Amino acid sequence: MSTLVDRIVPRRRGPSARGVWLGRAAVVAALLGFVHLLASADVGGAGTIPSPVEVLRALVAEVPTGELALAVWDTVRAWFVGLALSAVAGVALGALVGSSDLAYGATKGTFDFLRSVPPIALIPLAVLILGVTADLKIVLVVWVCTWPVLLQTMSGVHDVEPLAKDAARSMHMNRRQVLRFVTVPAAMPYIGTGLRIAAVMALLVCIGVELLAGAAGVGQLIFFHQTSGQGAEMWATIVVAAVLGIAVSQVFGVLERRVTRWHPSQRD
Amino acid sequence: MAADASYPAEATAVLAVDSLRMTYPTKTVLADISFEVRPAEIVCLVGPSGIGKTTLLRCLGGLQIATTGSVRTHGSALGGTPRHMSVVFQDYSRSLLPWMRVGANVALPLRAAGVGRSERTRRAEQVLGEVGLEGTSDMYPWQLSGGMQQRVAIARALVDNPRVLLMDEPFASVDAQTRFELEDLTLRIRAETGVAAVLVTHDIDEAVYLGDRVLVLSGAPATIARSVDVDLGQPRDQLSTRAGHRFGELRSEVLREIRRY
Numbered sequence: 272m273s274t275l276v277d278r279i280v281p282r283r284r285g286p287s288a289r290g291v292w293l294g295r296a297a298v299v300a301a302l303l304g305f306v307h308l309l310a311s312a313d314v315g316g317a318g319t320i321p322s323p324v325e326v327l328r329a330l331v332a333e334v335p336t337g338e339l340a341l342a343v344w345d346t347v348r349a350w351f352v353g354l355a356l357s358a359v360a361g362v363a364l365g366a367l368v369g370s371s372d373l374a375y376g377a378t379k380g381t382f383d384f385l386r387s388v389p390p391i392a393l394i395p396l397a398v399l400i401l402g403v404t405a406d407l408k409i410v411l412v413v414w415v416c417t418w419p420v421l422l423q424t425m426s427g428v429h430d431v432e433p434l435a436k437d438a439a440r441s442m443h444m445n446r447r448q449v450l451r452f453v454t455v456p457a458a459m460p461y462i463g464t465g466l467r468i469a470a471v472m473a474l475l476v477c478i479g480v481e482l483l484a485g486a487a488g489v490g491q492l493i494f495f496h497q498t499s500g501q502g503a504e505m506w507a508t509i510v511v512a513a514v515l516g517i518a519v520s521q522v523f524g525v526l527e528r529r530v531t532r533w534h535p536s537q538r539d
Numbered sequence: 540m541a542a543d544a545s546y547p548a549e550a551t552a553v554l555a556v557d558s559l560r561m562t563y564p565t566k567t568v569l570a571d572i573s574f575e576v577r578p579a580e581i582v583c584l585v586g587p588s589g590i591g592k593t594t595l596l597r598c599l600g601g602l603q604i605a606t607t608g609s610v611r612t613h614g615s616a617l618g619g620t621p622r623h624m625s626v627v628f629q630d631y632s633r634s635l636l637p638w639m640r641v642g643a644n645v646a647l648p649l650r651a652a653g654v655g656r657s658e659r660t661r662r663a664e665q666v667l668g669e670v671g672l673e674g675t676s677d678m679y680p681w682q683l684s685g686g687m688q689q690r691v692a693i694a695r696a697l698v699d700n701p702r703v704l705l706m707d708e709p710f711a712s713v714d715a716q717t718r719f720e721l722e723d724l725t726l727r728i729r730a731e732t733g734v735a736a737v738l739v740t741h742d743i744d745e746a747v748y749l750g751d752r753v754l755v756l757s758g759a760p761a762t763i764a765r766s767v768d769v770d771l772g773q774p775r776d777q778l779s780t781r782a783g784h785r786f787g788e789l790r791s792e793v794l795r796e797i798r799r800y
């Protein structure tokens with residue numbers, strides 16, 4: 272019954288997919304070429320900037336030692352545990368606060384302020400209280416990442432269409448059913464956005480803490496390579512960190528689009 | 540109440556409103572509202588905008604609690620929307636759930652009532668057929684036109700076999716042509732299922748065309764100023780019924796009553 276669908280999809284002619292891929296390849300090639308030029312000129316002196324080939328070679332050499340894999344594991348584990356705790360705490364607390372107009376209004380400003388404290392500024396305090404442990408990373412991740420999830424969930428639950436709730440009540444739903452069939456699905460796009468923001472921030476916090484406070488992980492490995500003058504290895508580790516970042520933001524971007532497919536902003 | 544003299548209180552009334560009063564801290568909106576709705580009867584509520592029609596309907600549906608008075612359906616007093624009653628809201632785009640497909644939206648009342656998947660799917664298909672929307676189960680409501688979305692909302696309201704439909708300005712958000720179609724759909728569903736309806740509208744012609752009875756709300760606080768029996772018989776037809784002499788008399792009678800205040 273496709274005739275029933277009253278949507279008109281305007282089709283603009285854009286560049287072909289192949290053209291876009293060629294363009295992307297050209298940009299990457301230009302960047303690598305530029306780095307190679309910098310390396311040839313030895314900008315910064317003493318091999319500060321190694322050529323892309325050296326970086327690749329260092330990366331390949333470092334994989335079998337297990338050192339890199341261990342560092343990635345340390346980072347990813349803290350990232351995952353911290354993010355999972357933030358997600359649970361943020362969604363639960365956000366749903367609770369968001370379902371009361373009073374609680375929502377009273378807490379929103381304070382929460383907005385607390386989320387704005389730069390996480391890096393808290394590292395010295397956390398080190399003083401906790402010392403440098405794996406927990407330090409997790410605690411900081413939870414502190415930083417609970418806010419976006421909490422605030423997004425609060426808004427999502429608070430903004431649920433009142434008429435949809437009336438409709439639910441007129442269908443004889445009890446409170447749990449309203450939560451399950453209306454409130455949670457309606458808040459999902461908000462929660463999805465909160466989780467995506469939190470996932471990326473969690474990685475930044477993990478690597479930042481490792482780098483600045485010396486907890487085990489990718490950040491600490493970057494620091495070691497830097498202090499022992501292993502320029503190519505340092506860059507190779509930075510590349511790994513970048514790949515982690517891209518992977519996290521891509522995966523969560525896809526998840527977010529999946530839960531928001533019905534939302535007006537995502538309809539096509 | 541005098542206006543109800545032609546409808547003696549019967550045990551068979553599907554909805555009985557007795558001395559309903561709605562008071563907010565600053566003013567009384569509704570006072571001494573009493574009427575009954577019989578099986579398969581369509582009662583239209585008209586009145587100037589802001590008079591409290593929607594408030595009254597929400598009280599009937601248990602979405603708002605009246606200050607005093609009672610609303611009974613099958614002899615039981617209200618707390619929440621009673622079984623055998625369902626509501627069609629004006630704004631289908633906000634009352635349908637956009638993350639659920641049409642079939643799931645229609646089946647939702649059954650799901651909430653714990654009906655199994657295969658049974659509720661079967662019933663949803665059936666009721667979608669009754670409103671002329673076969674084959675739309677897998678679409679999202681927002682992919683349909685406004686009139687079709689309101690049909691989905693009507694299907695959802697019918698899915699659990701209600702005795703009474705509460706309809707709040709149900710056709711106010713669609714174009715005139717669609718409006719006629721939905722009015723006739725309402726009459727056909729009433730004829731087929733025997734469901735009664737309380738329909739709020741600001742459109743006097745619509746009230747006379749659809750109603751077996753038109754209740755005019757007016758005054759502050761609002762009371763039922765008049766109950767007009769619509770003796771046009773059935774079936775009704777958009778062209779001939781509306782063109783008839785009696786139709787004109789009835790709409791003038793209702794309009795005069797509204798204008799009086």
